[in-house]
Amino acid sequence: MRARVPHAHADRLVIFPGTQTILFNLLAHLARPGDIVLTEALTFPGIKAAAARLGVKLIGVAMDDGGxxxxxxxxxxxxHRPKAVYLIPTLHNPTTATLSAERRSAIAKIISDADTILIEDDAYGLLDRSASPIANLVPEGTYLATTLSKCIAPALRVAYLVTPDNAAQRDMRAGLQATVQMPAPLMVALVTHWIENGIADRIITAIRNEAVGRQQLAQRALKGIQFLAKPVAHHLWLRLPDGRPDVAAHLLRNGLAVVAGDAFTVDGTPPHAARVSLGAARNRAELTEALRILVGALHRPADTRQIV
Known part of the structure; x- marks a missing residue:
């Protein structure tokens, strides 16, 4: 836990009420309307919303199954000489790709050589501790954002930002105070107590184990269907059948937690795919039923009805 929320760098740490607040404040601090920020070709919808609000132009960079x-x-x-590069290198949203150590090293060098800034979104890093943040390779050029909502509880609105230096920390604190003042002190105190007493690590371990169990369940249910996943991820990236634009809408009508590929596409043609959340189900029995509906939707004939 401490490797992701480094208390040794308290002079570079700012606590926010969620990752979305971090992203908005970072873009407002680093870029101006019309400036360019690079992201993966598919990225977190929250950065798209923040960029659109601030007039910042996002440009997607090509990916493969490894990120x-x-x-x-x-x-x-x-x-493009971007003002910043925004990446989700661990359990990428939506594809679950996790960058290898070799790619992380290469990206750190690229950031340094390009004299730009990396915004590293480590939202899922606490679920996969084998992946070291890129920030450890280029700390002077990285803003590292870590949240607890993905690995402890969704309602736990506490996120940490490690800045490149003390001056950047002061700037981000000023931006936070100008927008939302501060995260809820009681919630921060509770989280700090959990971290210092090892409670947070025990919760994260239990959630990681549950994620592994749900991914195994999905692997069995979706046998023969194309998708990308990682053992500890809360979601998977599902390839939808060609010529079936109705599938995602059908799944949503049946109460399944899916998001179609266009929500994540930065530019170009959206992939015919969807992000499927495995963590939204209240228990594994509910998830099993949801996966049954999913498989049935993928195998049913296309809906050719038209409204006239």
Whole structure:
């Protein structure tokens, strides 16, 4: 836990009431309307919303199943001279891709060579501790954001931002105070108590184990269906059948927690895919029924009805 929320760098730490507040404040601090920020070709909808509100232009960089391609990122940095690069290198949202150590090293060098700033969204990092943040390789060029809502409880609105230096920390504190004043002190005190007494680690371990169990259940239920997943992820990235634009809408009508690919697409044609949340079900029995509905929807004939 402490590796992701480094108390040794308290002079560079700012506590926010959620990742979305961090992203909005970071974009407002680092970029101006019309400036360019690079992201993965598919990215968190929250950064898209913040950029649209602030007039910042996002440009997507090519990915494969292993995450963003370093060569493509280097080329995009040379072409666009971005104000920042926003990445989700661990359990990527929506694809679950986790960058290898080699790619992390390459990206750290690209950030340094391009003289730009990395915004590293480590929302799921506490679920996969084998992946070291890129911030550890280029701390002077990275803002590292970590949240507890994905690994302890959704309603726990406490997120941490480690800044590159003391001056950046002061700037981000001023931005926080100008927008939402502060996170709820009682909630921060509770979380701090949990971290210091090991309670947070025990909760995270239990949630990680539950995520593994749900992914195993999904692997069995979706056998023969194309999707990307990681053992500790809360979601999976499902390839939808060609010629079936109705599938995602059908699943939503049946109460399934899915988000179609266009919500994550930065530019270009959205992939025919959907993010499926495995953590939304209250228990594994409910998840089993949801997966049964999902498989049935994928195998049923296309709905050719038209409204006239």
């Amino acid at each position: 963003i391609l370093p060569d493509a990122l280097a080329k995009a940095c040379r072409a």
